[in-house]
Amino acid sequence: MIELIQVSHRYGDHPVLRDVSLSITERRVAVVGANGSGKSTFARLLNGLVIPDEGTVTVDGLDTRTDGKAVRRKVGFVFQDPDTQIVYPTVEEDIAFGLKNLKLDKAEIARRVAGVLDRYGLTEHRTRSAHLLSGGQKQLLAICSVLVMEPAYVVFDEPTTLLDLRNKRKIVEIVAGLPQTAIFISHDLDLLGGFDRVLVFDGGRVVADDCPGPAIARYIELMN
Numbered sequence: 001m002i003e004l005i006q007v008s009h010r011y012g013d014h015p016v017l018r019d020v021s022l023s024i025t026e027r028r029v030a031v032v033g034a035n036g037s038g039k040s041t042f043a044r045l046l047n048g049l050v051i052p053d054e055g056t057v058t059v060d061g062l063d064t065r066t067d068g069k070a071v072r073r074k075v076g077f078v079f080q081d082p083d084t085q086i087v088y089p090t091v092e093e094d095i096a097f098g099l100k101n102l103k104l105d106k107a108e109i110a111r112r113v114a115g116v117l118d119r120y121g122l123t124e125h126r127t128r129s130a131h132l133l134s135g136g137q138k139q140l141l142a143i144c145s146v147l148v149m150e151p152a153y154v155v156f157d158e159p160t161t162l163l164d165l166r167n168k169r170k171i172v173e174i175v176a177g178l179p180q181t182a183i184f185i186s187h188d189l190d191l192l193g194g195f196d197r198v199l200v201f202d203g204g205r206v207v208a209d210d211c212p213g214p215a216i217a218r219y220i221e222l223m224n
């Protein structure tokens with residue numbers, strides 16, 4: 001379980017999150033809200049990329065303030081722009097990168113890399129230059145690089161924004177099939193029908209927390 005207790009955060013004197021308390025126990029949680037409403041800051045709190053000014057964030061009891069390293073092992077993070085996540089020249093090297101830091105042996109690394117390449121349809125691209133992949137393939141690569149680490153939770157921060165409709169749907173299918181808990185920040189409301197729970201952010205607060213139908217209706221009402 002991920003739990004936020006009375007979390008507030010500001011950048012300079014600009015409040016970005018105001019007294020957010022919630023627990024995430026569902027497997028598929030989406031987050032929507034206007035630009036600047038605090039969604040990315042919320043996402044970054046979940047794996048300790050941002051430490052809140054006030055309140056606490058815990059992941060299976062580990063506090064992001066004091067157990068950052070262990071939290072990042074548990075919570076994978078997929079960014080909007082996969083180019084920011086690609087580190088190594090080829091697809092397979094990029095996927096293996098994080099595993100090398102875990103000091104796994106070579107055979108185990110090769111087994112895990114081959115497993116995700118196969119599962120997400122990238123095997124034929126494994127020796128290609130990562131930067132020469134299409135936008136959709138790059139996002140798949142970024143997701144593979146996170147999933148190969150076998151996190152318990154995966155946070156997706158607007159992973160479909162740069163993709164065409166076919167690739168948007170593909171990412172949503174992948175998320176739907178994950179064994180992990182997924183927290184999915186998105187402006188693509190039509191992709192969220194299958195989620196268990198949708199949080200609506202407005203002005204740094206959660207103003208609706210419901211199943212997709214009513215939560216999305218509330219968001220649309222706020223935007224009018």
Ligand SMILES: Nc1ncnc2c1ncn2[C@@H]1O[C@H](COP(=O)(O)OP(=O)(O)OP(=O)(O)O)[C@@H](O)[C@H]1O
Pocket residue numbers: 011012016033034035036037038039040041042
């Ligand atoms: N590192 C930072 N330094 C200063 N201000 C920041 C920083 N990151 C975000 N902000 C500000 O905090 C507010 C909330 O930003 P955040 O990215 O969390 O919103 P968001 O809901 O994800 O927006 P979007 O839909 O545009 O991605 C915005 O006003 C933004 O300008």
